[in-house]
Structures are given as C-alpha cells and as structure tokens.
Amino acid sequence: MGAHKRTVPVLTVILAIFVLWYAGSVALNAKWAEDKATRAHVSLSFSELVTDTWSQDKPKLPTPHQVAREIWKTTVGMAMRGRAFSRRSLIYHSWITLSATVLGFFLGTGLGILLAVGIVHNRAMDMSVMPWVIASQTVPILAIAPMVIVVLNAVGIAGLLPKAVISMYLSFFPVVVGMVKGLRSPDRMQLDQMRTWYASKPQTFWKLRLPSSMPYLFTSLKIAMAAALVGAIVAELPINQNGGLGARMLVGSYYGQTIQIWSALITAAVLAAVLVGLIGVMQAATLKRMGMAQ
Amino acid sequence: MIWIVGSVLFWLVSWWANLRMARLPKSRLTSVAVPTLFGLALLVLWQGIVRGAGINPVLLPAPTDIAVKFASSMPILWADFYQTFVKGALSGYVIGCGAAFLTAVLVDRSPFLQAGLLPVGNFVAALPIIGMAPILVMWFGFDWQSKAAVVVVMVFFPMLVNTVEGLHASSAMQRDLMRTYAASYSQGLRRLRLPAAMPFVFNGLKISTTLALIGAIVAEFFGSPIKGMGFRISTEVGRLALDMVWAEIAVAALAGSAFYGCVAMIEKIVTFWHPSQRRG
Numbered sequence: 001m002g003a004h005k006r007t008v009p010v011l012t013v014i015l016a017i018f019v020l021w022y023a024g025s026v027a028l029n030a031k032w033a034e035d036k037a038t039r040a041h042v043s044l045s046f047s048e049l050v051t052d053t054w055s056q057d058k059p060k061l062p063t064p065h066q067v068a069r070e071i072w073k074t075t076v077g078m079a080m081r082g083r084a085f086s087r088r089s090l091i092y093h094s095w096i097t098l099s100a101t102v103l104g105f106f107l108g109t110g111l112g113i114l115l116a117v118g119i120v121h122n123r124a125m126d127m128s129v130m131p132w133v134i135a136s137q138t139v140p141i142l143a144i145a146p147m148v149i150v151v152l153n154a155v156g157i158a159g160l161l162p163k164a165v166i167s168m169y170l171s172f173f174p175v176v177v178g179m180v181k182g183l184r185s186p187d188r189m190q191l192d193q194m195r196t197w198y199a200s201k202p203q204t205f206w207k208l209r210l211p212s213s214m215p216y217l218f219t220s221l222k223i224a225m226a227a228a229l230v231g232a233i234v235a236e237l238p239i240n241q242n243g244g245l246g247a248r249m250l251v252g253s254y255y256g257q258t259i260q261i262w263s264a265l266i267t268a269a270v271l272a273a274v275l276v277g278l279i280g281v282m283q284a285a286t287l288k289r290m291g292m293a294q
Numbered sequence: 295m296i297w298i299v300g301s302v303l304f305w306l307v308s309w310w311a312n313l314r315m316a317r318l319p320k321s322r323l324t325s326v327a328v329p330t331l332f333g334l335a336l337l338v339l340w341q342g343i344v345r346g347a348g349i350n351p352v353l354l355p356a357p358t359d360i361a362v363k364f365a366s367s368m369p370i371l372w373a374d375f376y377q378t379f380v381k382g383a384l385s386g387y388v389i390g391c392g393a394a395f396l397t398a399v400l401v402d403r404s405p406f407l408q409a410g411l412l413p414v415g416n417f418v419a420a421l422p423i424i425g426m427a428p429i430l431v432m433w434f435g436f437d438w439q440s441k442a443a444v445v446v447v448m449v450f451f452p453m454l455v456n457t458v459e460g461l462h463a464s465s466a467m468q469r470d471l472m473r474t475y476a477a478s479y480s481q482g483l484r485r486l487r488l489p490a491a492m493p494f495v496f497n498g499l500k501i502s503t504t505l506a507l508i509g510a511i512v513a514e515f516f517g518s519p520i521k522g523m524g525f526r527i528s529t530e531v532g533r534l535a536l537d538m539v540w541a542e543i544a545v546a547a548l549a550g551s552a553f554y555g556c557v558a559m560i561e562k563i564v565t566f567w568h569p570s571q572r573r574g
Binding site: 005006009010011012013014017028060123124126127128129130131132135137138139140142143144146147150151154155222226229230233234237238245246249250252253256258261262264265268269272273276 | 511
C-alpha cells in the first residue's frame with residue numbers, strides 16, 4: 001500500500017480520537033460543572049456546560065488544547081524567557097529522563113550484543129544462559145525497579161545511574177534475543193561458503209554473521225529504546241527525586257494536577273516517538289547502504 | 295572466607311560440568327540439566343558472597359533468608375497475589391484482550407479502518423502507556439478497578455495489531471477455495487480466517503501476559519488499598535525490609551511464568567497444526 005493511500009485513513013482515525021477526547025472531557029467533567037452551577041443556583045445551557053467542561057482548572061480529563069497550552073507554556077514559553085532549565089520547565093524534566101534513558105539504552109545494547117556473541121559462539125553458554133534469558137521475558141522485571149533505586153541510593157549511588165541501570169536491564173533482553181536470532185540467520189549454505197574460502201571464525205563473524213544480523217538488530221533496538229524509556233519513567237516513581245517526567249506525573253497525581261500529568265504523559269509519548277523514529281531513520285539508511293533494504 | 299571459596303568452587307565445578315555436558319549430543323536431559331545447574335550455581339554464588347563478605351541484609355538478603363521469609367509470610371503473599379493478579383491483572387487481561395479481539399473482527403470488513411488503525415495501533419504500542427496509570431487511578435479509585443483499567447489500556451493495542459495481522463494470514467489461494475465453496479463471509483471467517491489467525495492471536499496474548507502483570511504492579515505505586523504486590527513492594531522498600539520485597543518479586547516471577555506457561559499450553563492445543571508446534 002502506498003504512503004498516500006494511508007494518509008487519509010490514518011488522519012480519519014486520529015480525527016476520531018480527538019472527537020472522542022473532546023466528547024469524553026465533556027462527559028467526565030460535566031458533574032463538577034453542574035455541581036458548581038447548583039451551588040450558585042444557576043442552570044447551565046448546553047453551550048455553557050461545554051465551555052465550562054473544556055476550561056476547568058483541575059478537570060478529570062483535560063482537553064487536548066489545554067494540554068497543548070500547558071506543554072507550550074512549560075517548554076517554548078519558558079525557553080523564550082530564558083528559563084529553559086528551570087525546575088518548572090518540561091525541557092528540564094525531559095532532559096533528566098532522556099539522559100537516563102539513553103545511557104541505559106547504550107549500556108543495555110552493548111551488554112546485550114556482547115552476550116549474544118558469546119551465546120552464538122559458545123555452546124555451553126547457549127545451553128545455560130539462553131533458557132534464562134527467554135524465561136526472564138515472562139517475568140515482570142519492572143517490579144524490581146523500586147528496590148534497585150532504593151538500594152543503590154543506600155550505598156550512595158544516586159541520580160542518573162540507578163535509573164540508567166533499570167533502563168539497561170529492560171533494554172538488555174530484547175537485544176539479546178534479537179541478536180542471537182540475527183547472528184544465527186545466515187543459512188548453512190552461506191556458512192559452508194565461508195568454510196570453503198577458509199575463513200577464520202572472526203572473519204566469518206565480521207563478514208557474514210554481523211552484517212546479516214543488522215535487520216534483527218534494528219528491530220530489537222526499537223523495542224529496547226521504548227523499553228528503556230518506560231524503565232526510566234518508572235524508576236523515577238519510588239522515591240522523590242530531582243525531577244524527571246515520572247516524578248512530574250507522581251507529583252501531579254499527589255496534587256490532582258491533571259493537566260500537568262497529561263502534559264508529562266504526552267511529552268513522554270513524543271519523546272518515545274522521536275527516539276524510535278531516529279532508530280528507524282538509521283535503520284533505513286544503514287540497510288540501504290548495505291543493500292538490504294526491502 | 296570459607297563461604298566465598300566454597301561457593302566459587304561450586305560455581306567453577308558446575309561450569310566445568312556444563313562444558314562437558316554441552317559437548318554431549320543434545321538430549322532432553324542435558325537441555326534441562328544445563329540451565330538448572332547454571333541457575334543453581336548462581337544462587338550458591340549469591341549465598342556464598344552474601345554470607346562470606348557479610349553483606350548487610352538491608353542491601354542484599356541471602357537466598358535462604360528470602361526463602362524463609364517467603365515460607366513464613368504465605369498468607370500475606372497470597373492476599374497480595376489475589377488482589378493484584380486475580381482481581382487486577384487477570385480481569386484487565388480478559389477485558390482488554392477480548393475488546394481488542396472483537397474490535398479487530400469488527401473492523402475486518404473495512405479496509406479503510408484497518409489502514410487507519412494499524413499504523414496508529416503500532417505507534418501507540420510503542421508509547422510509554424504505563425504513564426496512564428496515575429490518571430486511571432484518579433478516575434477509577436484505589437481498588438482493583440483502576441489496576442484492571444491500566445491493564446486494559448496496556449494490552450489493547452498489541453493485541454489489536456496482532457489480531458488484525460492474523461486475520462490477513464490466510465493465503466489468497468485458501469480464500470479463493472472458500473469462495474469456490476460459495477462460503478459466506480461469516481463461514482469464511484469462522485472456518486478459515488480465524489483458525490489461521492490463531493498463531494498471531496496467541497502471540498498477542500503471550501506478549502500481553504507480561505504487560506498485564508507489569509501494569510497491575512506499577513499502577514499500585516500510584517495508590518492502592520493496603521494489599522497488593524505493588525503496594526507491598528513500595529512500602530517494604532521504604533522500610534528497607536528487602537527480604538519481603540524479594541519474596542514478593544519471587545511471587546511475581548512465578549505468577550508471570552505460570553501465566554505465560556498456561557497461555558502457551560492453550561496455544562499448543564489450539565494451534566496443533568502450525569509448523570512451530572510440530573515435533574521432530
């Protein structure tokens with residue numbers, strides 16, 4: 001299906017989501033608006049009800065334009081006043097989460113690739129480690145996040161590193177699984193060909209296994225990046241820390257600041273989309289360069 | 295000292311044994327024994343280092359301490375498990391996967407909606423949806439309903455995308471054959487396309503098992519009644535009672551693997567015809 005054939009349906013679905021969102025915020029916020037009107041002894045017409053539900057301070061469901069205004073105010077608005085990195089700015093919080101995510105992602109990817117290389121080349125390692133890697137995918141690893149944060153804090157490691165450890169841990173497994181599959185993807189014929197050329201093991205690795213694992217690598221990198229961001233956000237929840245999108249959500253939920261929660265959530269979503277999109281661009285460029293593009 | 299030396303020795307011996315076993319021809323026995331021995335060696339190493347180096351149990355309790363705690367607090371663990379897994383995760387899993395499956399079948403007749411929903415669904419599946427947790431806790435209160443809601447939101451899109459993809463899995467030849475039989479749309483769906491979609495559906499169901507448990511646990515960090523696995527983890531971490539936290543994590547790991555195992559078993563029964571299920 002061509003790209004232009006998809007645009008219309010996708011836009012329709014997105015439009016439908018926005019319509020539902022606005023309708024939902026009328027439905028969910030109506031009770032508060034009506035309570036307020038009864039207390040003031042006035043009755044609301046439908047249009048008054050709608051305007052009120054779309055402009056409350058602490059709505060149950062803020063409208064998209066309220067969230068957009070809040071995001072604008074706390075990013076570009078603050079940046080224009082030269083306070084891009086003040087503690088009230090979303091840029092500051094995004095930066096904290098982003099740095100932990102990226103650091104954890106690189107550590108996790110590096111370790112994952114190393115382990116995958118070991119697994120592919122060592123039969124004992126394959127047989128002893130691989131079942132545990134697969135089994136660990138069924139375990140809610142995220143549950144250990146609070147403990148890791150608190151324990152590392154107790155031994156004096158605070159700030160970026162504990163969060164990066166969680167991100168690393170989450171991005172590690174998809175990379176191992178994907179890379180083992182990728183490094184094993186050359187078929188017997190290709191491996192035989194390498195043997196015919198009297199290629200050494202490292203040569204086979206660098207010239208055959210690694211290049212043919214690239215499509216698998218990029219697919220798992222996308223999953224790993226999304227997982228790393230989730231890890232960093234959840235790692236910010238357990239104890240009060242110096243900001244971050246997760247901390248912003250938690251503070252928002254303490255004080256019922258729904259607009260703040262939503263703006264942090266949307267920012268996190270944009271961040272995820274940008275990071276995964278970047279990997280997608282790198283994937284397209286690399287695979288095209290290697291002549292593997294579909 | 296004797297603890298450390300002993301455990302390292304055990305680890306080396308088991309590593310050597312694994313190396314020897316890996317050289318044997320692959321059999322059922324070795325493929326179970328090797329990973330088991332590896333896991334056991336890690337546990338012994340953990341125990342030995344914690345005991346030998348005298349690591350503070352506040353930082354890392356020994357496996358035996360965790361096992362003792364696990365055995366002595368069964369009632370609490372069961373209550374937490376029931377609250378989080380049965381009430382929160384399982385009900386959300388059933389509702390979310392069911393709703394996604396029905397949506398996929400309903401939009402099946404409209405290529406327009408599919409073309410719109412698939413990219414959006416794929417996009418949403420990559421977002422940190424877990425962030426919806428504080429909002430849903432506000433909407434649905436502290437009890438299990440809000441946890442189930444988080445789980446519904448988390449599993450919906452992966453399940454939807456997989457089911458929609460699965461409904462396209464039958465080949466053109468097979469669909470043509472159904473048409474030759476003059477099969478109606480619903481007959482074609484029931485007899486050919488839904489069975490052919492099952493491997494994809496189960497893939498979605500399997501991905502969703504882990505997501506469900508994660509969603510239910512993390513949602514409890516934002517507020518919960520005074521039981522539940524996520525609640526217990528966050529409060530016991532605050533009290534630095536790490537043996538209880540580890541016991542709770544063991545429960546989560548067991549529940550997660552058992553849940554996954556159950557779904558995988560049902561898959562084996564339903565999709566017995568698929569090449570990946572054949573033996574030998």
